[in-house]
Amino acid sequence: xxxxxxxxxxLYATSHAIRAEKLLKQASIPPKMIPVxxxxxxxxxxxxxxxxxxxxxxxxxxxQAGMEIEGLYDISPRAAGKPGRQA
Amino acid sequence: xxxFDNAATSWPKPPGVAEAMxxxxxxxxxxxGRAAHRRAVESGRIVYGAREAVAELFNAPDPLxxxxxxNVTEALNLALCGxxxxxxxxxxxxxxxxxxxxxxxxxxxxxxxxxxxxxxxQGQLDPxxxxxxxxPNTRLxxxxxxxxxxxxxxxxxxVGAICRQRDVLLLVDxxxxxxxxPVDVQANQIDLLAFTGHKSLxxxxxxxxxxxxxxxxxxxLEPLMRGGTGSRSEHELQPDFMPDRYESxxxxxxxxxxxxxxxxxxxxxxxxxxxxxxxxxxxxLIAGLQAIPAxxxxxxxxxGLQTATVAFNVAGMAPSEAxxxxxxEYGIMCRVGLHCAPAAHKTIGTFPGGTVRFGLGAxxxxxxxxxxxxxxxxxxGEVQ
Numbered sequence: 001x002x003x004x005x006x007x008x009x010x011l012y013a014t015s016h017a018i019r020a021e022k023l024l025k026q027a028s029i030p031p032k033m034i035p036v037x038x039x040x041x042x043x044x045x046x047x048x049x050x051x052x053x054x055x056x057x058x059x060x061x062x063x064q065a066g067m068e069i070e071g072l073y074d075i076s077p078r079a080a081g082k083p084g085r086q087a
Numbered sequence: 088x089x090x091f092d093n094a095a096t097s098w099p100k101p102p103g104v105a106e107a108m109x110x111x112x113x114x115x116x117x118x119x120g121r122a123a124h125r126r127a128v129e130s131g132r133i134v135y136g137a138r139e140a141v142a143e144l145f146n147a148p149d150p151l152x153x154x155x156x157x158n159v160t161e162a163l164n165l166a167l168c169g170x171x172x173x174x175x176x177x178x179x180x181x182x183x184x185x186x187x188x189x190x191x192x193x194x195x196x197x198x199x200x201x202x203x204x205x206x207x208x209q210g211q212l213d214p215x216x217x218x219x220x221x222x223p224n225t226r227l228x229x230x231x232x233x234x235x236x237x238x239x240x241x242x243x244x245x246v247g248a249i250c251r252q253r254d255v256l257l258l259v260d261x262x263x264x265x266x267x268x269p270v271d272v273q274a275n276q277i278d279l280l281a282f283t284g285h286k287s288l289x290x291x292x293x294x295x296x297x298x299x300x301x302x303x304x305x306x307x308l309e310p311l312m313r314g315g316t317g318s319r320s321e322h323e324l325q326p327d328f329m330p331d332r333y334e335s336x337x338x339x340x341x342x343x344x345x346x347x348x349x350x351x352x353x354x355x356x357x358x359x360x361x362x363x364x365x366x367x368x369x370x371x372l373i374a375g376l377q378a379i380p381a382x383x384x385x386x387x388x389x390x391g392l393q394t395a396t397v398a399f400n401v402a403g404m405a406p407s408e409a410x411x412x413x414x415x416e417y418g419i420m421c422r423v424g425l426h427c428a429p430a431a432h433k434t435i436g437t438f439p440g441g442t443v444r445f446g447l448g449a450x451x452x453x454x455x456x457x458x459x460x461x462x463x464x465x466x467x468g469e470v471q
Binding site: 012013014015016017018019021022033034035036041045046047066068 | 122123131132135138150151316317331
């Protein structure tokens with residue numbers, strides 16, 4: 001039911017986002033770094049887009065590593081870039 | 088040619104350092120942490136990878152508490168000027184470099200109280216002297232881990248234990264030890280570790296930083312500079328989180344790309360193995376210099392108690408002349424004079440004349456030590 005739907009993870013800083021990207025990859029959750037959608041924050045940095053199906057698992061991975069999450073948002077594919085393109 | 092100026096800047100750099108820097112410039116090149124396009128993210132990964140490498144080297148638990156700066160001087164200024172307020176007391180040693188002493192003397196004029204604990208003429212520090220200097224208003228003990236003049240190691244772990252017991256923070260200047268001697272911020276109970284990339288970490292100039300331990304409250308550590316961080320762009324106030332609070336402006340990613348490779352090389356080879364190699368060189372150098380009648384060697388004369396930085400003088404010859412002749416006639420590059428550390432020279436009794444300093448590094452060989460000893464023997468023979 002969640003195919004094509006995304007969750008965006010906002011972290012406090014780019015360096016946090018890069019660390020989170022690494023942790024998610026290690027946990028076999030594919031992350032994609034995208035610009036922070038303007039309607040979520042005016043930060044000029046990056047955030048992480050994951051499949052909505054991975055939302056809970058990703059949250060757990062980051063929390064277990066002691067990372068503070070600024071926000072988790074379920075967003076529509078339109079706001080999250082073309083599906084399927086991975087960095 | 089023999090390069091014995093590693094205590095200032097290491098050379099050569101480990102294999103791969105220059106290539107990583109070239110690769111960044113030619114193939115990545117983008118600003119980290121600002122845009123989100125693929126090269127910007129790759130640039131961010133390089134910066135983060137260097138944080139991880141440095142955190143591993145110093146056994147720091149959180150890579151995000153590695154704060155980049157351009158060198159150890161900037162890191163020491165951040166720690167000292169960021170933390171100390173008028174009325175605070177700070178304890179330091181008599182073998183500090185001016186990167187420590189000058190900010191402290193400037194803070195003293197603003198009302199920070201400074202106690203300098205006297206080291207022995209060999210450059211050694213008695214931890215009991217530090218304990219005795221701590222007062223109710225002592226905020227910080229700030230020490231070098233090894234002297235840049237004479238190489239003598241200071242007892243970081245012992246002082247770390249005292250600081251925890253007395254609820255005082257410990258700042259360590261690891262310029263001379265990082266990468267050349269084991270430095271463990273957890274085992275040694277170091278709250279603030281200032282390091283530089285361009286000496287034994289094998290990186291280029293313009294890289295360094297401060298590791299901020301968990302006992303340091305960022306709210307109490309003011310940044311040296313404020314500016315753009317790529318985060319919280321809607322706010323005109325500096326972010327309060329690590330590491331952005333202390334990292335304004337575009338960082339030296341090309342340098343950090345090289346530093347990461349240098350540190351990974353160190354980790355693969357092992358700091359203990361490098362230390363063993365440098366101890367063997369220093370032991371041979373000290374013994375060889377001591378055997379020359381007209382040469383005075385400074386420090387503990389025990390390679391196990393110091394880095395591979397060896398200070399000496401040829402009796403009757405100014406250090407400047409010795410340095411010039413070693414370079415011109417023998418191709419030996421070293422550093423002479425006061426080494427930006429007048430306090431240390433006063434401590435070992437070589438102020439204001441200074442010394443000749445042979446700063447050995449991971450890439451020096453026993454053959455080079457032998458050649459250098461023969462050169463010093465010749466110079467010393469002339470003044471007999």
